Amino acid sequence: MVICVLALNFLGRFTGTDTPILGLVTWERAEAEGPDGSLRPVVDPYEDGGVDAMDLREGECLRLTTHLPEEGEIPGLYADAYLLLETSVGQGEILLDGAEYFHYDAQDKGQDLVYQQLSLTLPPDAAGRELTLRFTPSGADNYISPIFARFSSETAKESAAAAFYNSSALTAGAYGLIFVLVCAIFLLGLANGTPDWSLLPLALAASLTTAREIAISSGYYFLSFDAYILLTSDGMLLALTALLLASLLLNRRRPVWRYLGRVSLLSLVAAAVYYGYSTMTDDHFASTLRYNLTRALEGSPMGLLSMLNAYLLAACCGIAAYCLVQGMVRTLSETKLLRMKNQLILDNYRAIERNIKTTASLRHDLNNQFTALRLLYEKGDLEGLGQRLETLSQEVDHASLPVFSDHFTVNALLQNAAARAAQGGIRFQARAPLPQELPVTRGTCAAC
Numbered sequence: 001m002v003i004c005v006l007a008l009n010f011l012g013r014f015t016g017t018d019t020p021i022l023g024l025v026t027w028e029r030a031e032a033e034g035p036d037g038s039l040r041p042v043v044d045p046y047e048d049g050g051v052d053a054m055d056l057r058e059g060e061c062l063r064l065t066t067h068l069p070e071e072g073e074i075p076g077l078y079a080d081a082y083l084l085l086e087t088s089v090g091q092g093e094i095l096l097d098g099a100e101y102f103h104y105d106a107q108d109k110g111q112d113l114v115y116q117q118l119s120l121t122l123p124p125d126a127a128g129r130e131l132t133l134r135f136t137p138s139g140a141d142n143y144i145s146p147i148f149a150r151f152s153s154e155t156a157k158e159s160a161a162a163a164f165y166n167s168s169a170l171t172a173g174a175y176g177l178i179f180v181l182v183c184a185i186f187l188l189g190l191a192n193g194t195p196d197w198s199l200l201p202l203a204l205a206a207s208l209t210t211a212r213e214i215a216i217s218s219g220y221y222f223l224s225f226d227a228y229i230l231l232t233s234d235g236m237l238l239a240l241t242a243l244l245l246a247s248l249l250l251n252r253r254r255p256v257w258r259y260l261g262r263v264s265l266l267s268l269v270a271a272a273v274y275y276g277y278s279t280m281t282d283d284h285f286a287s288t289l290r291y292n293l294t295r296a297l298e299g300s301p302m303g304l305l306s307m308l309n310a311y312l313l314a315a316c317c318g319i320a321a322y323c324l325v326q327g328m329v330r331t332l333s334e335t336k337l338l339r340m341k342n343q344l345i346l347d348n349y350r351a352i353e354r355n356i357k358t359t360a361s362l363r364h365d366l367n368n369q370f371t372a373l374r375l376l377y378e379k380g381d382l383e384g385l386g387q388r389l390e391t392l393s394q395e396v397d398h399a400s401l402p403v404f405s406d407h408f409t410v411n412a413l414l415q416n417a418a419a420r421a422a423q424g425g426i427r428f429q430a431r432a433p434l435p436q437e438l439p440v441t442r443g444t445c446a447a448c
Helices: 002-012 154-191 199-222 225-231 234-250 256-281 284-297 302-379 382-399 408-423
Strands: 029-033 039-041 061-067 082-087 090-096 099-106 116-121 130-137 148-152
Touching: 082 090, 099 116, 148 154, 154 199, 154 302, 199 225, 199 234, 199 302, 225 234, 234 256, 234 302, 256 284, 256 302, 284 302, 302 382, 302 408
Parallel strands: none
Antiparallel strands: 029 039, 029 061, 061 130, 082 116, 082 148, 090 099, 090 130
């Protein structure tokens, strides 16, 4: 989850369609300049609609003043950006620190409210300098509505277009990865003989969601008109919802619903926290959610339904992947346990084999001892017979197996471990003070 959040945060920086890269020029002062150079403040033309609201007197010109942003304040401003003016008929001058930098004359071409554009490249040392626009309107209407000035560049336009298409391309790519992952999970189950048929409607929903996301952004150019209308229609959105519900219904007897409930609860908490953060930072998430909720209350729930579909698609895919990993871990655990059981059986077999060989050797030695004792008895050598019996008793005490516990099974296991340790030259000590009988009944393990 942390990796996903970090990846989304990084990729989201390249999808800022609601954040202008280069913006409008904010004027600090709006003044009317008389023929004698006198200045008087007037209303901001951006707020009150132009010269009519400012009551510009005869012989006066409009004077707008601001300071250009510092270096780095607006990305790319002094690299390839330019000042774009949209003005009506009249004459204008661009001043930097009071010195004339550019002069233009917008002529009347006989049309009503003709707007003309002027692109002006700023000098490399323009950062932080005072920018002044002096405009004298001309023409019958003597009207400015108003003078729009903004920073723009071809790079900024390309970046804005790339951000717009990234917002849909990255989302469609995520849905495409979900489609591939769901198909892979289904094929693995099919190869193991346990196919999960509930994944088929989920895979179909993921593929259609991918196609719909791309179609919304640029499908009108690449697809036929009928295909574009079909993929972007409300009916397709409802069909996606039906496929997701079908996938969930096919899992009604499985723990998927329990997992979905837990994930939904955590998601609601995370969404509430992020909504608060988004509201404080004026992020896109809060405004989009409020808009979709408002539209849903007004009887148009498609936006909210689209967000719900995206959540269900991601949640169901995540749960399917989790169940796959859980099954793989369970299989690995069972395989490991089986290997341990096989090894224990093999060790016990080897121990039994060693015991059989040892018993055979002891039987052979014992027969030899009996033969020697019989000969001594027949000779009447009672003293030799006693010495032989004493030696035999000491050898039996030395060869006897150690006793670690009164419980037969536990003692046998510890004797086997002691024998293996002795073969490896390892000192072994143990004591298990258990009674001969334990109050444990044989039954079935609850975890099996």
